[in-house]
Amino acid sequence: MKDRNKVKAIRFAETGDPDVLVCEDVDLPAPAPGMVQIKHGAIGVNFIDTYHRSGLYRLDLPSGIGLEAAGTIEALGEGVVGFKVGDRVGYCSGPLGAYAKANNVAADRLVRLPEGIDDVTAAASMMKGFTARYLLKQTFPVQPGQTILFHAAAGGVGLIACQWAKALGVKVIGTVGSNEKIDLAKEAGCHAVFNARTEDWVAGVRDLTDGTGVPAVYDSVGKDTFEGSLDCLALRGMMISYGNASGAVPAFEPGILSAKGSLFLTRPTLFHYTKKPEDLQTTAADFFAAVQSGKIRITVGQQFALADAKFAHLALHSRQTIGSTVLIP
Ligand SMILES: NC(=O)c1ccc[n+]([C@@H]2O[C@H](COP(=O)([O-])OP(=O)(O)OC[C@H]3O[C@@H](n4cnc5c(N)ncnc54)[C@H](OP(=O)(O)O)[C@@H]3O)[C@@H](O)[C@H]2O)c1
Known part of the structure; x- marks a missing residue:
């Protein structure tokens, strides 16, 4: 294996609108000990990528972007056991730089x-499906x-979570x-949609709950829907x-939770639910089993070429996408 390869990758040097994303040739070194090199077959586009690009979530710049991809192992770093060249694998917790070949x-x-x-299905669904799983089975385990x-x-996340919730016997208002x-x-x-x-x-x-309200709300929209x-x-x-x-939820008085009914509030992230490798593997096995059983169908609403990543971000921002979005390297 060569010391380093040149690969096409999307990078950005300043935060801003999708135009800051540029396609460059970058050096990819041979994998360090404990790492593997993966040739991507498909790359997942996630809303978190837009937070990195816009500066809502801070990164050191210049930076690569993207946390999720699926493909084939091309090289192993020292000390890696359990994998071999040619194995098909995926990842969805970085490192940054998944928007690359x-x-x-x-x-x-x-x-x-x-x-x-396949690679497209995996890249379209790991981060979103693993998230749906911990939300429905761990954060607030639905009954x-x-x-x-x-x-x-x-x-x-929504299309996957709604199918899974229904399979778990839950009525979903979307x-x-x-x-x-x-x-x-x-x-x-979904049983009802607004x-x-x-x-x-x-x-x-x-109205749909006879005035009682629901025991759990899963809110990824943020500022516009929080209250x-x-x-x-x-x-x-x-x-x-x-x-x-829609933007970060502004600061608020905790007393509002008491006034509105002794409510609980959590602000979870997938990275904490899959930080331990064994939790990641349990989550992945459960999710892939649900897909293979037919309980969950993955909708890839949009595919873009890697070099067109900025158009994927534009589509996400303008609320034009349905289901998952992938880049093809
Ligand atoms: N905490 C975690 O562990 C975790 C993990 C993965 C994803 N997430 C979050 O889950 C959400 C869904 O992620 P995703 O990648 O699957 O994205 P997505 O749901 O495909 O796209 C976001 C959707 O949010 C809705 N939306 C409402 N107001 C919006 C606005 N002002 N601008 C843009 N979109 C708006 C749009 O749907 P409508 O037009 O139909 O309203 C849009 O399609 C994101 O907020 C993401 O950050 C969190």
Whole structure:
């Protein structure tokens, strides 16, 4: 193996709109001890990538971008056991630099891709599916017969989570940003769907629950929906604020949680639920089994060439995407 290869990668030197993303030839060194080099077959585009690019989440610049890809092992660093060249693997917790033809990744952050899960499906679904899993099974473990509210129900995480929640016996009320997305969210198992831009979804949730509210709200929209989401909760309900697609939630008085019904609030992240390698493997096995059983279908709504990454970000920002988005290197 050569000391280093030249690979095409997307990088950015300053934060800003999607135009800051540029395609460059970069040096990829041979993998260090404990790392493997993966030739990417497909790259996952996640909303967190837009937070890195915009500066909402701070990075040292210049930087690569992207945390998720699937492909084939091309080289092993010293001391790597359990993998060989040619194995099909995926990763979704970095290191940054997944928007590239290849990347070096720590062996203990890899998951094996089972038969029948191709690179596009894996890249489209690992971060989103693993997130849906911990949200529904760990953060607030849903129980059959419960009704929950899930925002951005036709998005990447949303379409997976709605199908999984339905399979777990839960009624899902979804919100989406356009009428076209309503049917998609219903096909994914939502029992009722509101267009959050045109309908009073808070009143809708109250009506559908006979005024009681829901025991859990899964909110990745952030600033625009935070307060309304609290108003949808039943007494002692759980607000799971796991994203900021519309902007970060501003600071607020904790007393508001008491006033609105002794509510619980958590702001979880996948990285903490899969930090231990064994938790990552359990999560991956459970998710891939749900896909292989047919309980969850992965919708890849958009594919872009690697060099067109900025258009993928534009589509995400403008709320035009459905399901998952991938880049093809
Ligand atoms: N904490 C974690 O562990 C974790 C892990 C993965 C993802 N996430 C979060 O989960 C969310 C979904 O991630 P994803 O990658 O699957 O993205 P996505 O759901 O495919 O895209 C985000 C969606 O948010 C909705 N949205 C509402 N207001 C928006 C606005 N002002 N601008 C842009 N979008 C808006 C849009 O759907 P509508 O137009 O239908 O409303 C949009 O399609 C993101 O907030 C992400 O940060 C969190």
